[in-house]
Amino acid sequence: xxxxxxxxxxxxxxxxxxxxxxxxxxxxxxxxxxxxxxxxxxxxxxxxxxxxxxxxxxxxxxxxxxxxxxxxxxxxxxxxxxxxxxxxxxxxxxxxxxxxxxxxxxxxxxxxxxxxxxxxxxxxxxxxxxxxxxxxxxxxxxxxxxxxxxxxxxxxxxxxxxxxxxxxxxxxxxxxxxxxxxxxxxxxxxxxxxxxxxxxxxxxxxxxxxxxxxxxxxx
Amino acid sequence: xxxxxxxxxxxxxxxxxxxxxxxxxxxxxxxxxxxxxxxxxxxxxxxxxxxxxxxxxxxxxxxxxxxxxxxxxxxxxxxxxxxxxxxxxxxxxxxxxxxxxxxxxxxxxxxxxxxxxxxxxxxxxxxxxxxxxxxxxxxxxxxxxxxxxxxxxxxxxxxxxxxxxxxxxxxxxxxxxxxxxxxxxxxxxxxxxxxxxxxxxxxxxxxxxxxxxxxxxxx
Numbered sequence: 001x002x003x004x005x006x007x008x009x010x011x012x013x014x015x016x017x018x019x020x021x022x023x024x025x026x027x028x029x030x031x032x033x034x035x036x037x038x039x040x041x042x043x044x045x046x047x048x049x050x051x052x053x054x055x056x057x058x059x060x061x062x063x064x065x066x067x068x069x070x071x072x073x074x075x076x077x078x079x080x081x082x083x084x085x086x087x088x089x090x091x092x093x094x095x096x097x098x099x100x101x102x103x104x105x106x107x108x109x110x111x112x113x114x115x116x117x118x119x120x121x122x123x124x125x126x127x128x129x130x131x132x133x134x135x136x137x138x139x140x141x142x143x144x145x146x147x148x149x150x151x152x153x154x155x156x157x158x159x160x161x162x163x164x165x166x167x168x169x170x171x172x173x174x175x176x177x178x179x180x181x182x183x184x185x186x187x188x189x190x191x192x193x194x195x196x197x198x199x200x201x202x203x204x205x206x207x208x209x210x211x212x213x214x215x216x217x218x219x
Numbered sequence: 220x221x222x223x224x225x226x227x228x229x230x231x232x233x234x235x236x237x238x239x240x241x242x243x244x245x246x247x248x249x250x251x252x253x254x255x256x257x258x259x260x261x262x263x264x265x266x267x268x269x270x271x272x273x274x275x276x277x278x279x280x281x282x283x284x285x286x287x288x289x290x291x292x293x294x295x296x297x298x299x300x301x302x303x304x305x306x307x308x309x310x311x312x313x314x315x316x317x318x319x320x321x322x323x324x325x326x327x328x329x330x331x332x333x334x335x336x337x338x339x340x341x342x343x344x345x346x347x348x349x350x351x352x353x354x355x356x357x358x359x360x361x362x363x364x365x366x367x368x369x370x371x372x373x374x375x376x377x378x379x380x381x382x383x384x385x386x387x388x389x390x391x392x393x394x395x396x397x398x399x400x401x402x403x404x405x406x407x408x409x410x411x412x413x414x415x416x417x418x419x420x421x422x423x424x425x426x427x428x429x430x431x432x433x434x435x436x437x438x
Contacts, residue, residue, distance in 0.1 A: 135357050
């Protein structure tokens with residue numbers, strides 16, 4: 001739960017299915033740490049049962065523009081964004097995130113894990129694809145005591161995986177997500193305002209434009 | 220790399236295959252934190268290229284005798300140790316550990332991950348079984364940029380998986396592991412000395428006894 005459009009809508013989608021939701025946020029040394037505040041705001045607004053912010057040791061995640069001083073790409077076209085895996089890729093990030101979610105799920109005796117990955121507007125990240133998610137779920141069901149003892153079957157839910165950004169915006173609005181509380185930008189200014197030009201800002205702009213909805217963040 | 224018999228022998232086994240080794244140790248709030256010192260001693264003695272101790276947020280790992288105040292089982296028979304998954308099980312621990320290893324491997328441009336899991340004397344942990352390791356490897360090859368772009372194929376090596384504890388002791392000696400530097404106990408005294416009665420101490424004792432080798436830790 002990063003506090004962006006996708007994870008916020010994903011959380012609302014889990015709530016729609018009447019799950020009692022526990023939100024997990026990662027503080028992994030991201031340069032856009034302002035998203036941690038957005039995550040807390042969104043979690044509170046959607047009435048989660050608990051919200052855990054886990055600090056992750058960033059040293060295993062070298063070589064990413066999200067955690068080091070590389071320049072974040074700006075002003076790229078949609079074709080450029082989709083063409084190859086960008087420098088904002090963080091090695092094995094979703095695998096680490098889902099592993100923590102799996103550990104916490106077992107501790108909470110939960111069996112359903114929601115993740116807001118998206119295979120369409122996904123910036124080319126390999127760990128956002130359905131075949132990756134299926135492989136993780138398969139592994140998870142061999143990994144835990146609860147699964148092996150037959151007490152539970154882990155299910156990784158990806159309600160956004162086949163939605164366009166515009167469809168995510170529409171779904172989020174339908175489910176009552178307050179987009180004014182969210183944060184998407186990879187490279188915000190010191191006051192936390194979005195740059196409007198990184199891949200994440202551009203995908204957000206496109207999503208709101210195509211959905212015909214005004215972004216309450218106002219750009 | 221916990222600094223125990225298995226991970227120390229596993230590291231030596233990787234060295235035998237001429238890999239340049241990077242050792243990864245986890246500080247996950249374990250009550251037997253003295254093993255972190257053992258890990259550093261063993262890593263140094265086996266000449267690793269680098270040794271990283273990663274601090275893991277233990278709150279996702281509730282409900283384990285290794286991280287909370289539950290009593291560690293003592294004096295159990297071999298049949299009791301094997302019969303069911305014990306309270307020393309930590310939820311999804313190897314999945315979290317392997318995920319960090321995967322992230323670090325991609326950062327280091329490495330493709331080979333060694334883990335000293337054992338399916339025989341394994342205390343019943345589900346994430347020590349070969350079917351689990353295979354499922355993790357399959358997932359890993361769908362997870363990373365390096366794998367998806369065809370630059371590497373992730374291989375999870377488990378050189379100890381079918382060895383008895385006695386065979387691990389013999390292999391470790393053959394490969395020059397100094398067992399006097401290792402630590403196995405789940406519940407050491409304040410000076411770091413092993414209790415001699417927890418599952419881990421009992422499996423170690425049995426291993427040395429069956430191998431006909433004297434344990435330099437002297438019990």
